[in-house]
Amino acid sequence: MRFDLSTPRSLTAGIALTLAVLAGVELxxxxxxxxxGPGIARGPYLMTVADPDNQTSLRWLDAxxxxxxxxxxxRLETYMGCGLTYVLSGNDPSQGRDLSHFDSIEVDLSYKGPSxxxxxxxxxxDPRFSKPDDINSARFHSVNLRLRDIGTPVRVDLNELTVPDWWIHQFDLAREYNRPGLQNAVSVAIDVIMVQPGQVHELEVRRMVLKGQWVSRDQxxxxxxxxxxxxxxxxxxxxWTRLRQRYNRQAREIDALTARTRQLRIEQEKLRRLATIDELTGVLNRRGLEQSLDDLEAAAQGMTLVLLDIDHFKRINDRHGHDRGDEVLRRIAAVVAANLRASDVFGRWGGEEFLIACQGKRIRDAARVAEKLRERVQxxxxxxxxxxIAVTASFGVALAPPGGSTADALKRADAALYRAxxxxxxxxxxxxxxxxDSPTTV
Known part of the structure; x- marks a missing residue:
């Protein structure tokens, strides 16, 4: 089925499909x-260091x-971690999860302490600079949540995560390596910063869920x-292509008919009283043709006559109506006029029959012109x-030599038409x- 917005059915179908897609995205x-959840991450693991003297305490309250x-x-330690980590990588520490398809992370936690x-x-x-045996070389992204923000479950947009200055200064990498990116996340952590000896911190993480869209709304x-x-x-x-083709075709016909009409208007002024123009087709009528044939015969230069008759014209009228039949007559007149010289005489002889008179023509040349016209009509x-509407025409061609009878040539052209x-x-x-086939005298 060809989709065309110009048809009401296609336009309605396009609107319905658009609404369905929009509704599908929202729903x-x-x-x-x-x-x-099970099988998603390893852990959680406590952030701690070895404590041989057992003086440092970081433990689960609900093991x-x-x-x-x-x-x-x-006491003061080299590293005083206070938090937990979910590890997203498997046996290969360089292969994590792609979190770039998620928009946010929902966190439900509580905290008691001085931080x-x-x-x-x-x-x-990032394989460009991260090392599998150094977890700190993985690019660090973080956001600080204020205590008043975590009193209830909080939604954190992932675009809030930034690469902190301390990590940038520590690794001193090129600027393009310091841009946030979560395409290969290996861990997610919740921790308390600025921990001091003697302080007590209690942290409970009840829920951490990443959320996103299966299909981007913007896309x-x-x-x-x-x-x-x-x-x-x-x-x-x-x-535009169809209009251009139609315009070019009709422009050629109209240009030819315009030139023909311009010439006929001059003749019309001269022969206005004789009413020589056929009102339907705009070409000479029978009276105008007879006048022109008399002038050509008087010039005694010879001419060839081409009699044209539209095939099965009565069937066209019966099947498509007389208005369409009139349109056929007008179009055939335009097609013929477009393929004749300005000096050729052309008109409607009667009914669906047209006559062409070519001054100084060989009969072979006239037959060639008739064959060209037959193809154009078809x-x-x-x-x-x-x-x-399929339209064809039959043609009869006869020669009226210099000094010869035009009436006699018309009879012979009509006989040739009958044979066609x-x-x-x-x-x-x-x-x-x-x-x-000898040339007539010009």
Whole structure:
């Protein structure tokens, strides 16, 4: 089925499809990844260091559930971690999860202690500079959550995560390596910053769920706009091509008919009283043709006559109506006029019959002109209520030599036309009584 916005059915179908896509995007369930769900991540692991003297305390308050932890450092340590980490990589520490398809992370946690912030952090392994045996070389992203923000479950947009200055200064990499990116995240962590000896911190992480869209709304909206623009462009191009072809074809016919009409207007002024113009087709009528034939005969220069009769014209009138039959007569007149010289005489002899008089022609040349006209008539594009109307014509050609009788030449052209009809129509027959191919006197 060809999609064309110019038809009401296609336009309605396009609108319905657009609405269905928009509704589908809105109704599509969110894409989720529960970091605490089975098989998603390893851990959680406590952030701690070896403590041979057992003076540093970082332990689970609920070892079975591993949701609540307590930090209490009694002395200053090289690293004083207080938090938990979910590891997203498997056996290969360089292969994590692509989190770029998610928009946000929902966190449900609580904190008791002196720290003004709780930090959410994600590490992303970048093979351009990260090393599998050094977890700190994975690019660090973080955002600080204020205590008043975490009193209830909080939604954190992933674009809030930034690469902190301390990590940039520590690794001193090129600027393009310091841009945030979560295409290969290897861990997600919740921890407390600015931990001091003697302080007690209690942290409970009840839920961490990543959320996103299966299909980006922006991409869907852009796709819809592009699809409509493409459909409109194709429709406009197709329509313009059809109009251009029709315009070029009709322009040639109209130009020829305009030139013919201009010439006829001059003649019309001279012969206005004789009413020599056929009102339907705009070419000479029988009286005008007879006047012109008399003038050519008086000039005694000789001429060739081509009699044209539209095949099965009565059938066209019966099947398509007289209005369409009149259109056929007008179009055939235009087609013939477009393929004649300005000096040739052309008019409607009567009914569906037309006559062409060519001064100073060989009969062979006239037959060639008639064959050209036959092809043009057969190729003419005439639209009817049920589609294209096929139109053909039969031709009879005869020579009126210098000083010869035009009436006699007309009879011989009519006889040749009759033979063309008898031989199957849509053909050219020449007068058999005069086959001389010598040029007439001009």
């Amino acid at each position: 599509l369930p969110a894409r989720t990844l529960d970091l605490k 079975a559930k591993q949701r609540r932890l307590r930090c209490h450092y009694t 003004p912030f709780v930090r959410l952090a994600v590490r992303n392994f 869907v909206y852009l796709g819809i706009v592009v699809a409509w623009l493409l459909a409109a462009s194709v429709m406009a191009l197709r329509g 190729q003419s594009n005439i639209d009817g209520p049920d589609g294209r 009809k008898e031989a199957g129509r849509n053909r050219v027959e020449t007068d058999k009584t005069q086959q001389s």
